[in-house]
Amino acid sequence: MFPIRLMLPILTILMVFFAEPAMGAGKLFVEVRSTSVRKEPKHWAPAVAQVSYGEALEEISTSSGWALIKLGNGTQGYVHLSALTPRTILLSGAKAPAVEADASSIVLAGKGFNKDIEKQYFGRENSLNYSAVDSMEQRVVASSELYKFLTEGKLSLEGVS
Amino acid sequence: MIASSPALRMIYRFLCCIACCCLFTACSQQGQGTSSGFREFATKLAQFVGLAPATALYEASSSVNSISTHMTKEQEYYLGRAVAANILTRYQPEPDPALNEYVSRVGAAVLSTGDVPETFGGFHFQVLRSDEVNAMAAPGGFVFVTTGMLKLLPDEDTLAAVLAHEVSHVEKRHGVDSLSQAKMQDIVSSLGQLAGSLNCSEVVAQATLIFSGTVDEVVKNLLQAGYGRDQEFEADAGALTYLNAVNYNPVALDVLLEQLEKATPSDSAGGWFKTHPLAKDRRLAIEPLIAKLNPTSAELGRVVRSQRFQSAISGKLS
Numbered sequence: 064m065f066p067i068r069l070m071l072p073i074l075t076i077l078m079v080f081f082a083e084p085a086m087g088a089g090k091l092f093v094e095v096r097s098t099s100v101r102k103e104p105k106h107w108a109p110a111v112a113q114v115s116y117g118e119a120l121e122e123i124s125t126s127s128g129w130a131l132i133k134l135g136n137g138t139q140g141y142v143h144l145s146a147l148t149p150r151t152i153l154l155s156g157a158k159a160p161a162v163e164a165d166a167s168s169i170v171l172a173g174k175g176f177n178k179d180i181e182k183q184y185f186g187r188e189n190s191l192n193y194s195a196v197d198s199m200e201q202r203v204v205a206s207s208e209l210y211k212f213l214t215e216g217k218l219s220l221e222g223v224s
Numbered sequence: 225m226i227a228s229s230p231a232l233r234m235i236y237r238f239l240c241c242i243a244c245c246c247l248f249t250a251c252s253q254q255g256q257g258t259s260s261g262f263r264e265f266a267t268k269l270a271q272f273v274g275l276a277p278a279t280a281l282y283e284a285s286s287s288v289n290s291i292s293t294h295m296t297k298e299q300e301y302y303l304g305r306a307v308a309a310n311i312l313t314r315y316q317p318e319p320d321p322a323l324n325e326y327v328s329r330v331g332a333a334v335l336s337t338g339d340v341p342e343t344f345g346g347f348h349f350q351v352l353r354s355d356e357v358n359a360m361a362a363p364g365g366f367v368f369v370t371t372g373m374l375k376l377l378p379d380e381d382t383l384a385a386v387l388a389h390e391v392s393h394v395e396k397r398h399g400v401d402s403l404s405q406a407k408m409q410d411i412v413s414s415l416g417q418l419a420g421s422l423n424c425s426e427v428v429a430q431a432t433l434i435f436s437g438t439v440d441e442v443v444k445n446l447l448q449a450g451y452g453r454d455q456e457f458e459a460d461a462g463a464l465t466y467l468n469a470v471n472y473n474p475v476a477l478d479v480l481l482e483q484l485e486k487a488t489p490s491d492s493a494g495g496w497f498k499t500h501p502l503a504k505d506r507r508l509a510i511e512p513l514i515a516k517l518n519p520t521s522a523e524l525g526r527v528v529r530s531q532r533f534q535s536a537i538s539g540k541l542s
Contacts, residue, residue, distance in 0.1 A: 094296075094297055094344075095297060095342050095343065095344045095345070096298075096301075096344050096345055096346075098342060103285065103330040105336075106332075106335065106336045106337075107336060116298070116344075118405065118522070128339075143341075143342055143430070145341030145342045146342040157431045165231070168540050174415075175293075175295070175296070175298075175299045175414075175431075176299040176300075176302045176303055176415070176431075176435055177298070177299070177302055179383075179428065180428070180431055180432055180435050180455045181302050181305065181306065182431040183428060183429070183435075184306060184342075184432055184435055184436055184439070185309075186437065188436070190313065191306075191309040191310060191313050192309055192312040192313045192317075193305070193309045195309070195312040195317045195350075196305050196308045196309050196312060196366070198317070199308065199312075199317070199349075199350045199366065200345060200346075200348050202324060202325065202328050202348060202349070202350075203346070203348075204325075204328050204329055204331075204332035208329065209329070209332050209333065209336060211469075212329045212333060213333055214333070214335060215525075215528060215532075216333070216380070216525050216528055216529045216532070217471070217524045217525020217529075218333055218336075218472065218525065218529075219337070219469065219470050221469040
């Protein structure tokens, strides 16, 4: 009989070479600060929920640039694929998974150029008009407003190829 | 499972040592012909044993040719905010909420086709009170258009063409991809250090310096040097696609360029004229692209759109 002592290291070595990403299968992570889960796969469609950076969503299907996803509470809806990534997003303070088959499958949120660096930068360049940037970011066109604007101007709701 | 058996613990430690040695070798021989197979093996092994931050550090330092692949949407957003803060310090933001809201709606219409990827903080539009004929976009989706440019535009479709061109620059990440090679190297190195959890004050101070230099370079490219000709033509091509998809008349881009061609010498002293290729060259480049499109229904609603444009700008550009 093959000795079990030898089997364990052999299995471990095999796992190194044949390991596939354990995380991310069927999951998509929100890659933007916040985005809407919409009733239809259209930017002007009403939102049924909001999802935030790093949230893991269950992917049901994808089609024409949109993912049909399911939230933990059972709500289903569409999120634009560009707001999602199959890469695991680790929020600040979260522990890295012990086993990860591919570093490119991890995004370390809040690392690199972030709010802390911005604070340091503003400390050096305190004459900069960051408050105007904040005001600019407050301006958001609601989906109902966009729908009205598109229809009044006889613009396309479906996209013309 | 690994921690539960002394034998497996030993194997795990052994693998960690091998992974560290491989990563060190791959890093130290970077650029000296280290085979991609070896680099891949080192990375895979390190990831397997849970050294993800170390591999992030290695991966961040392994290539500087495409900074946008190393910079996450979140990082690009913070860079864009700083660039936008610089623009909004040099130019006076238009205070009229109705005018800004109208321009934002036209921008949202351009984005509504779903062809434009979402940015971390979303796209935002701001009018700048300046006679200079100009429009620009900071990384991450901060789009600006001056009142001088608005004065030159005949209708909503041409405004959509201006915004679509700027959105296209953001979508193609020209802001970060036009950085110098030296700056890219600095950024990649800095992001690698920050990703490796080495957030000591010295690293943060150094990263802030690099961040500041990067912001200065992007601002310089936007306001003085301009992007490369290829990037401008690429942005024009992207703009035509967006316009056509939402049923704005793509010919509006040609009309816009014609207006810029006709602009008076005083208008053409700086701004858009300084940072963009000649309008006549751009018109020649987009001509075959427009011919391929079929804007048959774009005339529909054009009168309504022109009326609301006139109503939005009326008495606000003096």
